[in-house]
Amino acid sequence: MLEDEILSEFRASEALLEGHFLLSSGRHSAHYLQCARVLMDPMRASRLASALAATLPRDLRQQIGKVISPAMGGVIIGHEMGRALGVEAMFVERPAGTFELRRGFSLKEGEKVLMVEDVVTTGLSSREAIAAIEAAGGIVVAAAALVDRSAGAVDLGVPFYPLVSLSFPTYAPDELPPALAATQAIKPGSRAA
Numbered sequence: 406m407l408e409d410e411i412l413s414e415f416r417a418s419e420a421l422l423e424g425h426f427l428l429s430s431g432r433h434s435a436h437y438l439q440c441a442r443v444l445m446d447p448m449r450a451s452r453l454a455s456a457l458a459a460t461l462p463r464d465l466r467q468q469i470g471k472v473i474s475p476a477m478g479g480v481i482i483g484h485e486m487g488r489a490l491g492v493e494a495m496f497v498e499r500p501a502g503t504f505e506l507r508r509g510f511s512l513k514e515g516e517k518v519l520m521v522e523d524v525v526t527t528g529l530s531s532r533e534a535i536a537a538i539e540a541a542g543g544i545v546v547a548a549a550a551l552v553d554r555s556a557g558a559v560d561l562g563v564p565f566y567p568l569v570s571l572s573f574p575t576y577a578p579d580e581l582p583p584a585l586a587a588t589q590a591i592k593p594g595s596r597a598a
């Protein structure tokens with residue numbers, strides 16, 4: 406799938422929002438990609454997952470035993486990636502603040518895992534999810550995401566395959582540009598403040 410085709414899928418789902426957003430990392434942005442809107446059409450979700458799976462090198466695809474994604478945002482794209490790769494998909498969640506496998510999900514010691522996110526901004530959630538998977542006995546062989554908002558700047562400690570890379574500026578709370586400082590931020594994600 407070409408980058409233009411991918412971006413038109415995002416535009417068609419009205420997922421590119423402008424305003425003042427408080428991101429999961431605590432940083433602020435005038436842009437937000439609402440991946441839940443992109444993924445609300447099951448056929449679109451399936452098309453994008455197939456395109457993302459196709460970006461992985463063949464020898465990597467063959468190693469992957471499980472897909473694991475961080476809830477909430479990663480759940481739908483993780484499930485679709487499981488379908489595209491022909492493996493089971495599970496998720497980690499953070500009811501007590503730290504990601505963990507629950508719901509009867511488990512890994513065999515040394516099982517090879519692809520960690521799948523919807524969007525990566527600072528990489529904090531991805532690194533936390535990778536740590537939880539490793540604590541459960543898995544080996545994270547690579548990470549994949551629909552969108553890398555860092556435009557290639559982020560280091561997840563494993564090879565990272567985003568479907569699309571975008572550069573949307575983010576700001577620390579004490580360095581907001583005047584247009585953002587004048588408005589109240591909304592916090593769309595589910596990480597506790």
Ligand SMILES: O=P(O)(O)OC[C@H]1O[C@H](OP(=O)(O)OP(=O)(O)O)[C@H](O)[C@@H]1O
Nearest residue numbers: 429477478526527528529530594595596
């Ligand atoms: O790379 P980062 O700086 O960590 O930001 C990206 C993360 O933020 C969002 O999740 P969020 O914590 O908002 O919760 P959600 O998945 O429940 O929406 C998104 O789904 C990623 O997990």
Ligand SMILES: O=C(O)c1cc(=O)[nH]c(=O)[nH]1
Nearest residue numbers: 428429437438524526594
């Ligand atoms: O960094 C985030 O929290 C974030 C950014 C974004 O564009 N979309 C999203 O779902 N989360």
Ligand SMILES: [Mg+2]
Nearest residue numbers: 476477478479
């Ligand atoms: Mg998330």
